[in-house]
Amino acid sequence: xxxxxxxxxxxxxxxxxxxxxxxxxxxxxxxxxxxxxxxxxxxxxxxxxxxxxxxxxxxxxxxxxxxxxxxxxxxxxxxxxxxxxxxxxxxxxxxxxxxxxxxxxxxxxxxxxxxxxxxxxxxxxxxxxxxxxxxxxxxxxxxxxxxxxxxxxxxxxxxxxxxxxxxxxxxxxxxxxxxxxxxxxxxxxxxxxxxxxxxxxxxxxxxxxxxxxxxxxxxxxxxxxxxxxxxxxxxxxxxxxxxxxxx
Numbered sequence: 001x002x003x004x005x006x007x008x009x010x011x012x013x014x015x016x017x018x019x020x021x022x023x024x025x026x027x028x029x030x031x032x033x034x035x036x037x038x039x040x041x042x043x044x045x046x047x048x049x050x051x052x053x054x055x056x057x058x059x060x061x062x063x064x065x066x067x068x069x070x071x072x073x074x075x076x077x078x079x080x081x082x083x084x085x086x087x088x089x090x091x092x093x094x095x096x097x098x099x100x101x102x103x104x105x106x107x108x109x110x111x112x113x114x115x116x117x118x119x120x121x122x123x124x125x126x127x128x129x130x131x132x133x134x135x136x137x138x139x140x141x142x143x144x145x146x147x148x149x150x151x152x153x154x155x156x157x158x159x160x161x162x163x164x165x166x167x168x169x170x171x172x173x174x175x176x177x178x179x180x181x182x183x184x185x186x187x188x189x190x191x192x193x194x195x196x197x198x199x200x201x202x203x204x205x206x207x208x209x210x211x212x213x214x215x216x217x218x219x220x221x222x223x224x225x226x227x228x229x230x231x232x233x234x235x236x237x238x239x240x241x242x243x244x245x246x247x
Contacts, residue, residue: 005036006043011052019054023062031071031082038145042072042080070236075206083236096142096150096231097171105144107171112151112202113139114164123155126217127225136161140168141202148203148234155228176226184221190214195232203234210235 007027011019030036042063043051049059063080066072073083100107119127119135127135136156142149154172156162162175173183194208205211212233219225 004041004043005030006047006051009052011054019058020062020065023048023052023054023059024065027062028066028069028071031066036082038082038147040082042082044080067236073236075204095171095173096152098173100142100144100149106146108143108146109168110141110143111138111164111168112141113137114167116158116161119155123228126228127155127157129157134158138167150231150233151199151202153230157226160226172227172229181220181226183218183226186216186218188214188216192235199232203232205234 007030009023009026011022013019015022027036027042036042045056045059045063048054048063049056052059063072063074067074067080070083072080074080097107097109115137116134117137119129119133123129123135124131124133129135136158138154138156140152140154142152152172156172156176160176160179160181162170162172162178166175166178170178176183191213192210193213195203195205195211197207199205199211200207200209203211212235214229214231214233216227216229216231217225218227218229
């Protein structure tokens with residue numbers, strides 16, 4: 001049976017510090033110090049409330065505060081676990097695979113869909129294709145240290161389309177570089193929405209859970225559009241980092 005962590009917590013009921021903060025603080029310290037490793041199971045709120053003689057909403061809030069910080073992941077029927085390290089991705093023109101390696105993670109990829117089809121009018125316009133030209137539509141699930149992190153959907157012109165095997169072992173930008181294609185510029189939009197039932201199942205989240213979104217059109221130095229990406233990321237394990245300057 002899997003070990004369940006029941007943290008040693010001393011409650012000071014005369015303190016001005018709220019009880020939920022007194023509960024959350026030592027758990028947070030154990031996670032940040034490495035005493036609690038990623039994936040460790042945490043005592044549930046019912047057991048915690050009974051053991052510490054506090055109201056169940058107090059224990060629930062303590063755990064939720066840690067979940068809001070990205071330190072715990074809570075799923076009905078699965079329990080409460082310590083999350084893997086958070087991926088802070090810099091806003092630069094690079095692939096997710098490259099950024100994960102640079103940040104010290106071990107990325108892997110599962111190709112979920114690989115389909116050659118006719119481009120829609122909008123897709124043809126985005127990629128600068130002529131009427132009736134085809135595109136490769138590919139969908140991949142990217143893992144960071146064996147934890148599902150993002151679903152990456154891309155459209156690529158057929159003349160530079162990577163193989164299924166290459167997309168499963170390399171980042172897209174490396175695959176394009178193997179075809180002599182270098183992405184020099186991109187337009188990018190960041191947003192957020194709720195996860196669909198299929199996305200939630202794939203990423204290990206609950207339906208409707210918040211997801212970060214990114215829409216990107218990558219271009220060569222000559223201005224040719226070579227990829228249209230629509231990606232979704234788990235915000236509990238992923239964030240974008242911006243650098244801002246005064247004009």
